[in-house]
Amino acid sequence: MLCEICDQLSVEKLVGLFIDSDAKRTAPYYRLPDGAWLPHHSSYKNLVASAKNGCEFCNEIWASCKLSRHHYRQGDGAKTRDYDSVEKVLQSLEPEDVSGNTQLEVCITSSRIASVESKRRMDTLVVRVGRFDLVVEFKLTCPREENLRFGGYRIGRYDISPDLGSDASFNVAKSWLSTCQEQHQETCVPIQPTTLPDRVLDVGNSKVSKDLQLLETSGTQGVYLTLSHSWGDPAGVLQTTTQNLSQMIKHIEFTTMPNTFQDAVTITRKLGYRYLWIDSLCILQDSRTDWETASVKMGDIYKDSALTIAAAVSTGSNGNLIHVYEQPPVPILHNSLKLNASGDSHRPVSIRRKEKYEDELIDGIVKSHLATRGWALQERYLSERILYYGKRQLYWECRGLLCAADGDEPDKYNENQFWRWHNRPQDIQKLTPNSTAAGITPSKYMEFCSTWYSILEQYSKRNLTVASDKLPAISGVAAQFAHLTGDKYVAGLWERDLRVGLLWRCEEPKNSRRPREFRAPTWSWAALDAEISLGYSERNVGGTLHDAEIVGWDMKMAGRDPFGGVESGHITLNGYSWPLLKIDGDISKADIEHDVYFGHPIFDVASEGNSGDMADAYFDTANQRFICGWKETKADEIVEIRPESLTLFLVRMIVAIGYTGERIPDPEETDTPHFNRHAHYGALILRAASGDMPLYERVGYLSMYCTLSRYEKAWTKSTVTIV
Known part of the structure; x- marks a missing residue:
């Protein structure tokens, strides 16, 4: 009424x-x-x-x-x-x-x-x-x-139906698939037979829970789906090993699979497909060799699949994709x-x-549990089409459409939060690295690098169950970038853009951690479990002769994947440095003599990015407090402040901050960094590494705002090797 x-x-x-x-x-x-x-x-x-x-x-x-x-x-x-x-x-x-x-x-x-x-x-x-x-x-x-x-x-x-397994829900998913295939020819790669992964789960032709088996494909052609999910407790995940492989090839009992796998099989069948790729089933979990072989192909596995089924809210393999949402009594x-x-x-x-905290598109995709997992990032970025199973409804993502089952779509105020990189159809062509590198323009290369840094910033916020997966879990995206740019991959950075890439910073040092086991050289972001940021937007300053020279680098890979784990590595730089003194205590107690024109100026800089008089310091871990330069070393006599000798190594000018009408000197006019100009410089904070060789470790990043001519005597030309 x-x-x-x-x-x-x-x-x-x-x-x-x-x-x-x-x-x-x-x-x-x-x-x-x-x-x-x-x-x-x-x-x-x-x-x-x-x-x-x-x-x-x-x-x-x-x-x-x-x-x-x-x-x-x-x-x-x-x-x-x-x-x-x-x-x-x-x-x-x-x-x-x-x-x-x-x-x-x-x-x-x-x-x-x-x-x-x-x-x-x-x-x-x-x-x-x-x-x-x-x-x-x-x-x-x-x-x-x-x-x-x-x-x-x-x-x-x-x-929308509260039952994600209802006919109505599957009809919505089918309509998205049809729309993509029929209307997105200019934006989406069409669904067509491709070389199947080495193993796939054959779900059979029927819609009932039988006829399941693992299929070794031997390079045959077909159409398959992939599953993107969070494992949770590995004990609850059905896994294929060298011991049970023969049995899995014969038959897999539907009821022995965890809920997520059962639901993924049901979805595959309902959508009319026969093959499904699930990592724990299709990779031998007790074979390092098989895992390395599969990890090299991981990016292509997701890129070539017809559709990725994403378990957006499940925290483990026992979670249900297909479930009935318990609606509030409204x-x-x-x-x-x-x-x-x-x-x-x-x-x-x-x-x-309207519910107070009602699920919207951003909750189902960007803020979902799956979006907190490290491996899931490249699974999303490389997949052509993704069907998300969320808390209360389905979500869809392809290049031509991004929406929820209830019709919610991004708008101009939040669409950047849904940003994901993937190749355009014209980029999928099988070009050789040399031909790609020869054809790419400097501006296009810079665009690719900026995209890479954006991806790293997102990736660094995600979690990994196995710490050593830091580089392997993003190797598929790295392989695609190498294909498009022809550049060489250097432990998470790119050879042609190393001077920029080296200047990453740790946003929250108090939350960062450096694993005990070696995972990457200290100059690589992959050496830390930390949220990182790179100044990729401040890249329009031309090179100057005081920018560091990349003398060389060397990398020893931990396996067969050139974009995967690293066993050891170093980089050698030639440029300008000056000595620093790190003080773990109240800097006012140091009583350090300094002369800002002829000595080594004090940087009164708190760590974690708090601005000091002249610079911002970002240490890689939280056990740092202050850093400063010094003229005399009598600070060593003050026990309370525990000083430590470090080195500041200038990498490049980031931003020029000249006066209005001031002419910027050309590189050939500036043979030292001491020209009279205000600028913003990026530098690495280095610590001498233990051992017989004169090597350094990175411990932080520092950006300076100054006129370098005022500190002419502070800088010395040097060559450093960082491990």
Whole structure:
């Protein structure tokens, strides 16, 4: 039952007001102009009376007003009472403030205001109470087949089944597949037979749980799917070994597989495919040789698959992909909003109270549990098509479409969070490294390197169960970059861009860790378990003669994969350095004499990137505090501050900061770093390594803001080898 006022609400009226008020030009969403609002009940008191009299929509508005949820106020944002219920806010006001100022108004818009124009979708009803602009939100939904449109806008999100294994859910997945194959010829690589991986799981032709076996393909052609999942406890994962391989080839009992595998088999069958690749089943888990062989091919396995099934929320192999989402007890007012003001009887739009923390596209993909796992990054970046099984619905990702089952899509305010690199169809051509390298322009190479650094920053935030997988887990992406650029891979960096790549920094040293076992040279980001960042956007400064020269480097791989684990390595640089003194204590107690023009200036620089007078220091681990230069070494006599001798090695100018109209010297005019110019320089902080050889280890990164001519006597030409 609806009251007379609610019964007269219509999409036609609300959209008309929105368009006439020019609300599409107003942002953010709580700044919708008054002209976009349709009057509802004249007071909150009348709303409550209507709800008690049986109006279902008024009752839902009243119920929402009593819930604790975020609301907005136009005008002075400081007065907004976040997370107070509307009713509590009203009760806290003086009677004279409430009297006559609680009229209700309704507006139609999008859950994100930018989506109104960028996606041409309206999926939200907003109800506000009085001039206080206290608002509650309701979600509009409709059947997928209705595809409602009004005034050039799509109306509502799609109704979705809470059962991710229902026919309705599989029909949505099939429609995405069909759309990709039929309409994305210019953006997506078509599904076609390719060389199968060395082993695949043959799920049979039937849709029942039988006829499962491991198939050794011997290079045969076919179409297959891949599974991207989090193992969780390895004890709960069904694994193929040299001992059970023959039995797995004969038959695999469906019921012996963990839930994730069972569901992946069911999905493969329902979508009409026969072959499925699952890492723990298709790689011999007790054979280092088989693992190394497969890891070299891992990138191509995901890239060539027709579709990757992603277990987005499962924390282990026993988690369910296909499950029934337990919906919160929120009433849905089915067919309760008219399309036309004329009062047609057909009402395909439903109204539902919006949950406070409702899953959206970004939650299902970018913020999912799978997105925290290291191996899953390259599985996402290299897969052509991905079908995500989330908490409450399905999600889809290919180059031509990114959306949720309910129709949610990225908008211009959050689309960069969904960014992922993958080859364009024209990049897939089988070019030799030499021909690729010969044809790539400097600007295109710089673009590829910037992309690589963006990927590393994302990757460094993810977790790995096995620490030694740091380089192997991203080797597939590295192999693709090598194919496209023709460049040589150097323990996570690129030879032609080493001067930039060496200047990575650790964002949170207190959370970083250096494994006891060797994993990569200290100058590589892969040597740390830490969140890293690289200044890839500050790359437009031309080289100068005081930039470090890469004399040479050498790398010994731990296996057969040229993009995988590293056994040892070093790099030799020729350039300018000056001595530093690290003080683990209060720098004011050091009483170090210095002369900023003729001696070694003090850098009063806290670690972890806090700015000092002249520089920012980012140590690789948390056991560093201050760093400074010195003129005399009497600081050694002060026991409390425990000084340590380090070396600052200049790598390159990052940003030139000249005066307006100042001419930038050409490299041939600057044979030393001492020209009179303000600039921003990147340098490595080095510590002498133990042993007989004069070697160094990287312990941090430092950026300086200074005129180098002031410290001419501080710099000395030197050659260093870093391990």
